[in-house]
Amino acid sequence: RPLSITPLPDVLKPPAARARRVTFKGEVVASGRPAGSISSAKGREKRGPSSVPPGLAPRPHAVPDYVVRYPVIRSSQQREGYKGVFQDQLWEYTDLLWEIRSMLPREPEAGSAGKAPAAHTVHQDWAFLAKQQRCEYLKQKLTHIKARIQEYDRDCAGTF
Numbered sequence: 001r002p003l004s005i006t007p008l009p010d011v012l013k014p015p016a017a018r019a020r021r022v023t024f025k026g027e028v029v030a031s032g033r034p035a036g037s038i039s040s041a042k043g044r045e046k047r048g049p050s051s052v053p054p055g056l057a058p059r060p061h062a063v064p065d066y067v068v069r070y071p072v073i074r075s076s077q078q079r080e081g082y083k084g085v086f087q088d089q090l091w092e093y094t095d096l097l098w099e100i101r102s103m104l105p106r107e108p109e110a111g112s113a114g115k116a117p118a119a120h121t122v123h124q125d126w127a128f129l130a131k132q133q134r135c136e137y138l139k140q141k142l143t144h145i146k147a148r149i150q151e152y153d154r155d156c157a158g159t160f
Contacts, residue, residue: 064137064140064141064144066140066141066144066145067144070082070085070144070145070148071148072148072151072152073148073149073151073152076156079149079152079153082145082148082149083149085145086142086145086146086149089138089141089142089145090142092138093135093138093139093142096131096134096135096138097135099131100128100131100132100135103128
């Protein structure tokens, strides 16, 4: 049945026609329901055969940038480049690691009467937390690059 639109007194033009939205199978529409779901009279939705229950929908997984930037090594020249990056980043990682360790409170020595400073005060410092995150990132990146170099070396050892 056709809709009748009553114009508002302040509006001279009729509203612009809305573009038709094309939805694909399994796509979530503006209502938040998959396109294949149908609302029943009781307000619950019936799922089509291809819809996924909301709790089981796959979540996006972020891939670290170094996985994309450092793919499998294909040449000895590329291996040398990875080795150079590894050496440079290793210096930064060890410096950060020493700095972080020096900021952490030390364990009280046996027989010492004094108490160690509270560890939570160090962890509240945003600069300290940023350094910790950078250190963890570098550790994972170095591990990835080292694994790529080792894979290349292992593969090359079998070709001779």
